Every structure is written in structure tokens, then in C-alpha cells.
Amino acid sequence: MDTILRHSENRKSAPRRGRFADFIRSSQLRHAAAYVLITFVGLLLLNLYAPMAIRNLLFSSQRTAMTDKAQLMAASFSSYEHLDAETVREVVHSVNDLHTTRLLVTDPDGRCLYDSQTTGSAEGKLTLFPEIAEALSGTDVVYTRYKNDLFTSKAAMPLMAYNRLIGAIYLLENDRDQAELLSSLQKTLFWISVGIEALIILLSMLFSMLFSKRMRNVLQSVQRLDDGDYSVRLPSRGNDEVARLGKAFNDLAQRLKQSEDVRKQFVSNASHELKTPLASIKLLADSILQNEMDEATTKEFVSDIGNEADRLTRLSAKLLELTRLDSSPAEERQAVAVAPVAERVLRMLLPQARKQGVTLDLVCGPAETVLASEDDLYQVLFNLVENGVKYNRPDGFVRMTAETGPDAVTIRVEDSGYGIPNEAKPHIFERFYRVDKARSRKAGGAGLGLSIVHDMVLRNRGSVTVEDRPGGGTCFVLTLPTPAAEREETP
Numbered sequence: 195m196d197t198i199l200r201h202s203e204n205r206k207s208a209p210r211r212g213r214f215a216d217f218i219r220s221s222q223l224r225h226a227a228a229y230v231l232i233t234f235v236g237l238l239l240l241n242l243y244a245p246m247a248i249r250n251l252l253f254s255s256q257r258t259a260m261t262d263k264a265q266l267m268a269a270s271f272s273s274y275e276h277l278d279a280e281t282v283r284e285v286v287h288s289v290n291d292l293h294t295t296r297l298l299v300t301d302p303d304g305r306c307l308y309d310s311q312t313t314g315s316a317e318g319k320l321t322l323f324p325e326i327a328e329a330l331s332g333t334d335v336v337y338t339r340y341k342n343d344l345f346t347s348k349a350a351m352p353l354m355a356y357n358r359l360i361g362a363i364y365l366l367e368n369d370r371d372q373a374e375l376l377s378s379l380q381k382t383l384f385w386i387s388v389g390i391e392a393l394i395i396l397l398s399m400l401f402s403m404l405f406s407k408r409m410r411n412v413l414q415s416v417q418r419l420d421d422g423d424y425s426v427r428l429p430s431r432g433n434d435e436v437a438r439l440g441k442a443f444n445d446l447a448q449r450l451k452q453s454e455d456v457r458k459q460f461v462s463n464a465s466h467e468l469k470t471p472l473a474s475i476k477l478l479a480d481s482i483l484q485n486e487m488d489e490a491t492t493k494e495f496v497s498d499i500g501n502e503a504d505r506l507t508r509l510s511a512k513l514l515e516l517t518r519l520d521s522s523p524a525e526e527r528q529a530v531a532v533a534p535v536a537e538r539v540l541r542m543l544l545p546q547a548r549k550q551g552v553t554l555d556l557v558c559g560p561a562e563t564v565l566a567s568e569d570d571l572y573q574v575l576f577n578l579v580e581n582g583v584k585y586n587r588p589d590g591f592v593r594m595t596a597e598t599g600p601d602a603v604t605i606r607v608e609d610s611g612y613g614i615p616n617e618a619k620p621h622i623f624e625r626f627y628r629v630d631k632a633r634s635r636k637a638g639g640a641g642l643g644l645s646i647v648h649d650m651v652l653r654n655r656g657s658v659t660v661e662d663r664p665g666g667g668t669c670f671v672l673t674l675p676t677p678a679a680e681r682e683e684t685p
Contacts, residue, residue: 226398233394237387245380249340252372256338260349260365263292264336267299267363271353277301277361279317282308296366300326302359321364325350329362343377345369408436415443424451475499527654529677530571532562532596532603539575540594543583551588554579558596564603564674566654571674574650574658575607577643578670582609590667598676602656605672608663619660623648 270285271277282299286308297310304326306316325335329350338347346368353361411428418426424447428440478495481487487495533556540554547554564571575594582592590610597604614622621627625645647670651658656674663669 226402230391230395230398234391237391241380241383241387244383245376248379249376252345252376253338253340256345256347256367256369256372257336260338260347260367261334261336263294264334264349264351264363264365267292267297267365268351268353271299271360271363272355274360275355275358277307277353279307286310292365293367294365295368296364298323298326298364299353299361300330300364301361302330304330304362307361323350323364326362326364329364330359332359340373340376343370343373345373405436412436412439412443415447419443419447419450422454424454475503527565527567529563530566530568531560532564532571532605533558533560535568535572536575536594536596536605539572539579542576543579546580547583547592550583550586551590552583552586553589553591554583555591555593556595558594562596562598562603563676564654564656565677566656566674570650570654574647574672575605577647578607578672581643582607582611582668585609586611601678602673602675605674606669607672608667608669610663610665610667613662613666614660614668622660623658 267286267289270289271282274281274285277299286297286299294310297308298306298316298321299308300306300321304320304322306319306321309315309317325348328335329352332352334352335348335350338345340346347366349365351363352359353363415426415428426447428443430437430440430444478499482492482495536556536558540556544554579592579594586592586609592607592609595606595608597606618627623644625642627645648658651672651674654674656672658673659671661669661671
């Protein structure tokens with residue numbers, strides 16, 4: 195039982211591990227990591243630069259304050275030609291509190307005359323501070339340093355009276371308050387930066403996981419589409435890149451589904467159309483083999499077999515033509531005179547027209563020229579005229595006219611046949627569609643001729659429509675561009 199439970203848990207955890215591995219390998223995680231790294235470097239520089247800038251500002255402020263205090267004390271002694279301990283003490287006490295940690299005044303020899311520090315006072319002793327030595331040499335000394343959470347500022351300045359050195363002054367100030375303020379600011383900035391970086395990492399991981407989940411759905415849908423599931427759809431809410439990708443994917447899936455439905459319908463119709471003549475041939479052949487027939491009956495059956503074979507040949511040729519139109523690129527278009535092609539079509543169909551008592555008529559001058567493939571134009575006109583002959587009345591006619599317009603040639607193929615019902619007109623260019631199935635089968639039609647016409651006309655950048663002919667019958671209107679119109683459109 196424990197083994198079964200472990201296997202079950204392993205199966206449940208496997209998808210999670212797979213999703214986690216996909217997330218780790220995702221580009222969005224790399225983008226998030228780069229963003230986190232950039233923000234980390236920015237915050238690191240902020241933590242280094244901001245305290246440094248504040249410290250330098252405090253240094254400048256401290257140096258200025260110490261300089262002002264030293265100059266104030268030096269000015270207080272400028273009227274004395276000689277300094278002694280009593281005089282110095284009186285002058286120091288007369289000046290307002292300078293808020294310094296320590297104040298020393300020396301004579302020109304460096305002996306301390308006054309020390310504000312009572313414990314360990316240097317009064318009466320030689321002071322060997324480097325700052326005092328520099329001041330006695332005539333140099334002003336001011337500097338500030340920050341160490342161990344403490345600002346230490348020192349200033350030393352010579353005391354001059356009537357351009358004569360009478361001593362030196364030394365100031366020391368330890369400022370722990372501002373040092374603690376700077377330290378607190380550094381800590382606060384550090385923890386704020388840590389919080390911001392943690393929030394950025396959390397949000398980056400969250401957004402990366404959400405984006406990766408959406409992209410994983412896209413990839414899974416693509417896989418299902420590749421497996422033949424054309425019903426799969428992606429949510430397309432919003433207007434970001436993934437939503438637009440979802441809309442494009444849904445449009446593609448819809449078109450593929452339509453194409454697959456058309457393909458299945460085409461295969462079904464083609465199979466049905468091929469099965470009918472094959473069944474007739476088999477039935478006729480079995481009848482000849484199983485029954486004793488006289489010579490006339492046998493010839494009649496063999497003739498029927500030949501007719502069905504011809505029908506199979508025509509159907510196979512049309513199926514191959516449709517396959518060629520679907521798979522091969524359009525042939526190079528060139529200037530083609532309509533009249534010679536139309537005359538050749540009528541010559542080919544004249545025997546069939548005479549057999550059915552149909553008159554063929556052509557009204558076309560030598561100037562009508564279209565930009566198209568000559569083979570495509572021939573096949574289009576042949577199919578239209580052939581249909582006009584097949585589905586015509588006895589003593590009827592088929593008339594073809596061509597007229598050049600501003601940028602296209604309009605070819606009209608009219609017949610005096612039975613016409614096409616209005617409800618059938620939207621479907622006549624669909625493959626295997628028949629207006630009258632019984633009449634079409636009798637005439638040997640498979641419902642592919644007009645579909646070939648439609649596809650060929652579109653390949654040559656033209657259009658074809660159907661309308662009723664006044665007085666009865668049908669009129670197909672074919673429009674193809676002229677070479678001059680094509681040249682005007684080309685930049």
C-alpha cells in the first residue's frame with residue numbers, strides 16, 4: 195500500500211516538476227532575473243552614493259563651522275601683544291560657548307596657556323599636537339573624519355597681533371549625534387532597499403509565472419493544433435502581446451478547421467463520385483460474365499462501360515486540375531488576345547454543340563487583350579461554353595462576347611438553357627455542387643467545372659459572377675485586367 199501511495203504521489207508531482215522545469219527554462223524568467231539584477235545594482239549604487247554624499251555634506255558643514263569658531267577666537271586675541279594664562283582665561287570666558295569638546299590656547303613656544311578639559315589638562319605643558327605645530331608655523335588646519343559612528347573635527351589656527359605670532363588656538367569637536375543620524379540613515383536606506391528588492395523579486399517571479407503559464411497554454415494549444423484538434427481556442431482578453439497572439443491563433447485555428455472540413459467534404463464527394471462509375475462498370479462487367487447475351491446486347495454493355503470509363507477519366511482530370519490549382523503557384527501572366535483563344539474553344543466544342551442542336555456564336559474583336567495565363571483563359575472559356583452546351587435546350591444557342599472597358603475586359607458567356615435558381619447561385623462555384631443532380635449526372639457532370647473556373651479567374655486577379663439572361667437562360671460575366679491597367683498599378 196505504501197508503494198502504491200508513493201507511486202501516486204510521484205505521478206501527481208511529475209507535472210508540477212515539469213511545469214517548474216519549464217518555468218526555470220523560460221525566457222520570461224531570464225528577463226525577470228535581468229530586471230532584478232539591474233534594480234539590485236541601482237539600489238547598491240544608491241546605498242553607496244547617498245551616505246557618501248551626505249557624509250561629504252556633513253564634512254563640509256563641520257569644517258565650515260570649525261573654521262568660523264577658530265576665526266572667532268583668533269579675532270578675540272588680535273588686540274593683545276602678549277598672552278598669559280590669566281588673559282587667555284578672561285578672553286575665553288568672554289566669548290559665548292562655542293560648543294566644542296576641547297579648546298586649547300598656546301603661546302608661541304607651544305606651551306599650553308588654557309585647556310578647557312579639566313581631566314588630564316595640558317595647562318603649563320608643551321602641547322605636541324601636529325595641528326598646533328602646523329598652526330605655529332603659520333598654517334591654518336581644519337579637517338573632519340568619520341570613524342566608529344563618530345564625527346571628529348579638528349581646527350588649529352595661529353594667533354596674530356600686529357603681524358606678530360603670539361600663540362595658537364586648537365579646537366576639537368566630537369559629534370556623536372550627527373554620526374548616529376548618518377548611521378541610522380544608512381541602516382534605514384539599506385532595509386528599505388532590501389524591502390524594495392524583495393518586493394521586486396516577488397513581483398517579478400509572480401509576473402513571470404503568470405506569463406509563463408499563458409505561454410505554456412499557447413504552446414499546449416499549438417501542440418493540440420498540430421495533433422489535429424482544430425477546436426482548440428485561446429482566451430484573447432486584453433490587448434497585450436499574448437492576447438493578440440491568442441486572437442491570431444484562434445483565427446488560424448478557425449481557418450484550419452474550415453480547410454479541414456472542406457478537405458473532408460472534398461474527399462467524401464470525390465470518393466462518392468468515383469464510386470458511382472466504378473460500381474456501374476462492375477455491374478455491367480458482372481452482367482456480361484454471368485449472363486449469356488447476344489452480340490448486340492454485349493456491345494451495348496461494353497459501350498456503357500466505355501462511357502463510364504470516359505466519365506472516370508474526365509472526373510480524374512478535373513480532380514487533378516483542382517489539385518494543381520491548390521498546390522502549384524500561378525503561372526506567369528502575359529498579354530493574351532481573347533479572340534484566338536475563344537475561336538479555338540468553339541472549334542473544340544462545335545461537334546458536341548451540333549450533336550445537341552446548339553448554335554455557337556462569338557462576338558469579339560482583335561483589340562480585346564487580357565493579362566492572364568493563356569492556358570487558364572482557355573480552360574475557363576472551355577468550361578463555361580461546355581456547360582452552356584450541356585445544359586441547353588434543343589435548338590438553343592451559346593453566345594460569347596468580349597468588350598474592353600477602362601481597365602478590364604468583360605467577357606460574357608450567355609446561353610438559352612434552363613437557367614439557375616436564385617437559391618443555388620451562391621453555391622454554384624463550390625466543388626461538387628450540382629443545381630440539378632439528375633440532369634448533371636445524365637450530362638456527365640461532376641460539379642467541378644465552375645469551381646475550376648472560379649479558382650483560375652482568381653489566380654489571374656479577375657472576377658466571375660452569374661446572372662439571369664433576359665428571355666431565359668444564364669449569363670456568366672468574366673472580368674480580367676488589361677495589360678495597360680496592370681502597368682498603371684505597378685509603382
